[in-house]
Amino acid sequence: MHVDILTLFPGMFAGPLEESILKRARESGLLSINLHDIRAFAEGKHRITDDYPYGGGSGMVMKPEPVAAALDFVLAQAPKPPPVLLMCPQGRLFTQEIAKELAREEHLVFLCGHYEGIDERIRELATDELSIGDFVLTGGELPAMVIIDAVARMIPGVLGAPDSAREDSFYEGLLDYPQYTRPPEFHGRRVPEVLLSGHHEMIRSWRRKESLRRTLLRRPDLLAHAPLSDEDHRLLEEIRQEAASNQDARDVSAPEPGKREQPFDE
Ligand code: 4G0
Numbered sequence: 345m346h347v348d349i350l351t352l353f354p355g356m357f358a359g360p361l362e363e364s365i366l367k368r369a370r371e372s373g374l375l376s377i378n379l380h381d382i383r384a385f386a387e388g389k390h391r392i393t394d395d396y397p398y399g400g401g402s403g404m405v406m407k408p409e410p411v412a413a414a415l416d417f418v419l420a421q422a423p424k425p426p427p428v429l430l431m432c433p434q435g436r437l438f439t440q441e442i443a444k445e446l447a448r449e450e451h452l453v454f455l456c457g458h459y460e461g462i463d464e465r466i467r468e469l470a471t472d473e474l475s476i477g478d479f480v481l482t483g484g485e486l487p488a489m490v491i492i493d494a495v496a497r498m499i500p501g502v503l504g505a506p507d508s509a510r511e512d513s514f515y516e517g518l519l520d521y522p523q524y525t526r527p528p529e530f531h532g533r534r535v536p537e538v539l540l541s542g543h544h545e546m547i548r549s550w551r552r553k554e555s556l557r558r559t560l561l562r563r564p565d566l567l568a569h570a571p572l573s574d575e576d577h578r579l580l581e582e583i584r585q586e587a588a589s590n591q592d593a594r595d596v597s598a599p600e601p602g603k604r605e606q607p608f609d610e
Contacts (some may be wrong), residue, residue: 352455354379386414403460426451431484435473447498454483517570521554553579
């Protein structure tokens with residue numbers, strides 16, 4: 345996959361793209377990333393990229409011409425028109441599903457806005473507007489990095505050989521089960537005995553149940569959409585009984601009912 349990033353702050357991308365899995369993906373040729381400094385496409389001695397808002401008010405607004413010129417430069421080299429993704433708090437909420445879809449593209453363009461806003465006509469240069477969550481950042485650079493990371497790890501080969509069990513759609517839509525490594529006891533806390541038992545079927549069923557428990561207690565909203573088997577429904581019933589009879593079966597991180605999806609004012 346090839347990625348072009350249009351930004352006023354190309355320096356912000358140096359760290360995250362040059363470490364760990366993204367570094368390896370780039371070195372292996374599975375991922376190539378070109379940064380484009382929008383300021384380089386601005387005209388005049390001062391290469392101004394922002395201006396005062398028409399109608400007055402505080403803050404500066406990103407001008408459309410430098411962004412359009414940078415995008416024209418990138419699109420002129422593309423054999424076919426790629427998705428142009430505007431990082432934007434008002435955009436469609438980015439999800440794992442969207443990460444998987446974008447991972448099938450051969451070329452993506454990221455538009456990172458800054459300042460207090462962008463000229464509305466920049467929006468029309470994008471094919472999609474994406475938000476990584478209901479909060480406002482100083483710019484679209486961090487959201488672009490988040491999305492590039494999530495998309496890159498879904499490109500076949502980037503994470504190494506696919507794990508057939510965990511890639512299985514049956515696991516999708518649920519939170520991960522708890523994992524452990526050595527030592528078998530840490531600060532008085534033992535690794536669950538079933539994981540040391542070598543009983544593969546018992547381990548599979550324990551993991552599935554703990555995935556369901558986590559999801560039920562922390563993200564009950566996800567359960568409504570997850571594909572659940574007859575076994576899953578049986579395990580969920582066991583979990584509900586355990587939670588009702590045992591304080592320890594409750595999850596301290598579980599949100600109060602109705603505490604999720606707060607209204608967002610931006
Ligand atoms: C305001 C995305 C701020 C408007 C970008 C961009 C958070 C996110 C910004 C724009 C961002 C997010 C209209 C492009 C930049 N902050 N939640 N800041 N537009 O994904």
